[in-house]
Amino acid sequence: MSEDFITMTIGKQKNIALIAHDSKKELMVQFCIAYCGVLSRHNVCATGTTGKLVAEATGLDILRFLSGSQGGDQQIAARIACNELDLLLMFRDPITVKPNELNEANILRLCDVHNVPVATNIATAEALIHALERGDLDWRNIGNPNV
Numbered sequence: 001m002s003e004d005f006i007t008m009t010i011g012k013q014k015n016i017a018l019i020a021h022d023s024k025k026e027l028m029v030q031f032c033i034a035y036c037g038v039l040s041r042h043n044v045c046a047t048g049t050t051g052k053l054v055a056e057a058t059g060l061d062i063l064r065f066l067s068g069s070q071g072g073d074q075q076i077a078a079r080i081a082c083n084e085l086d087l088l089l090m091f092r093d094p095i096t097v098k099p100n101e102l103n104e105a106n107i108l109r110l111c112d113v114h115n116v117p118v119a120t121n122i123a124t125a126e127a128l129i130h131a132l133e134r135g136d137l138d139w140r141n142i143g144n145p146n147v
Helices: 002-007 022-034 048-058 072-081 101-113 122-134 139-143
Strands: 015-020 043-046 062-064 087-091
Touching: 015 022, 015 048, 015 072, 022 048, 022 087, 022 122, 043 048, 043 072, 048 062, 072 101, 087 101, 087 122
Parallel strands: 015 043, 015 087, 043 062
Antiparallel strands: none
């Protein structure tokens, strides 16, 4: 399935990754329910537990990686580094200190390096999902022909 995930980005389909801290998983599920129609037109991957919860609530076909603490966030980081992702929705808990905060900083750095739009909260996620729906992210097909 992962080869299909990479090659299906031709045209307007984008590769979208979901990551959510434990305290933000329900918010991610609710967000994905609200925007299921938009997400269903794209390829979605997620860290393990987040992907499971979103898939169960929405019926979306989600490529699930390992749980974040077991390396799922690093698997998504690798996709970003290989320029295989077009959008990252990473709902973070900014209050609670996490043991894997260095991984998160690395993911954000990689998004900056590879010009991957990233939302770390629901307000930015809504702005990006509306931009995706309008076609405002189609420049990724031109700027990243390998994606």
